Amino acid sequence: MSVLTKEFFSKPSHIVAPNLIGCFLIKRLSKNNYLSGVIVETEAYSQEEASCHGFSGRTKRNETLFGEPGNLYIYLSFGIHSCVNIVTDKKNWASGVLIRSIAIKGENERIASGPGLLAKRFGLNRNFDNLPLSPANDFWLAKGENIKKMGNIVQTTRIGISQAKEIPWRWYLENSRSVSKRAKGDHIPPKNKCWSPSSLEGL
Template identity: 85%
Template sequence: MVAPNLIGCFLIKRLSKNSYLTGVIVETEAYSQEEASCHGFTGRTPRNETLFGDPGNFYIYLSYGINNCVNIVTGKKNWANGVLLRSIAIKGENERIASGPGLLAKRFGLNRNFDNLTLSPANDFWLKEGDNLTRMGNIVQTTRIGISQAKDIPWRWYLKSSRSVSKRVKGDRIPSKNKCWTPPTLEEL
């Protein structure tokens, strides 16, 4: 499964020739055509066409007419699979600035105009393997949130030691500032 493997990876946006916005993915959710909460569950439509497309592309949709949600298409072509990027930690910025799908999309300037964009340096958005997970700490696996169907499937993952997680499982306290994991910059890798 791709979703837990994205924890610790960098999402990179080129701002100019030598300037980048980078953040570490700290929370993800997986969706697949065989379960009812996936946009591809009832088949292909003009709205979800991208989700059936090439792995490695953005699938961006508008949630409740308000927030853009950024997914990465995974799996194989003609089968709806995707990973929702729920939260990203950005060094030197407020720990909650990209904590949740809508805030993440807003901070990275992603909207429906970027739907079906291939993640690649040539397109100014790409992923890069990040920090060693053993230094980052435990990954929590739990059920997805904010959905009404298939909500008991444990396909959400988050970095326990990050203060940027959008919502923790009951009983999991936010780590104190002196005990939390701090995201590196790309240059620090």
Template identity: 80%
Template sequence: MVAPNLIGCFLIKRISKKSYLAGVIVETEAYSQEEPSCHGFSGRTRRNETLFGEPGNFYIYLSYGINSCVNIVTGKKDWANGVLLRSIAIRGENERIASGPGLLAKRFGLDRNYNNLTLLPENDFWLTDGENLTQMGNIVQTTRIGISQAKDIPWRWYLKSSRSVSKREKGDRIPPKNKCWAPSSFEGL
């Protein structure tokens, strides 16, 4: 599954020739055509066409007509499969600035205009490998949130030691600032 492997990867946005916005993905959710909370469950429509497209493209939709939600198409073409980016930690910025799908989209300036964009440096948005946080053993796997169907499927992952997670599992306290993980700078530009 792609979703837990995205924890620790960088989402990069080129702002100008020498300026970038980079953040570490700290929370994801997976969706697949065989379960009813996926936008592709009932088949292909004009609205969800991108979700059936090429893996590695953005699938961006409006939630309740207000907030953009940024997904990455995964799996294979002609099968609706994607990963919702729920939270990103950005070094040197408020830890909550991109802690939720709507806040993440807002901070990276992503809206429906970027739907179906392939994540590549030449398109000014891309993913890179980052810190291998899955090896640290503090990735929490739990159920998805904010959906009404298939709520019991444990397809949400987050970095336990990050203060940027949108919603923690019941009983999982926010780590103190002096004991939490913080993203390193992205030096690969």
């Protein structure tokens, strides 16, 4: 299985975000035991727009977002829920992708269907902020699912923000029942017609 490298993330967030749909987030639990899930929903943020944490400049809180592409940027939403982001683009430019939802084979379809639930299931919190994604660090991303077989990817506006709400920088897999929130008029697919994640192979 192909591990996503720094080169993959060294592009603008709105380019990286849709390309993460279908990729695996992997956590090593022990030598031969892993937790993995398929990314089915992402959002992009970038310094030039007002909803980005780096819009008003660098601070102690957002320092990681200005750092190396491919590192985790984890913050607390309302001081409660951890949100897992991946730094993108280039150093000294605030840019990142929020991983909003993940589907995990053999588990409840809603177990990681939102930023807080996702972070909880994978045990990610502020202690992992600025961690480079790599098998050596027990958390990494890898190519996995065939997008053509997964179905249509919906592009829509971001949610849960108060500024720059009109920018269509959210993407999700239409056929997944693990998406946190669907666009208006998009109905949840029935179980017998939805896409289901496969398990990891080749680790």
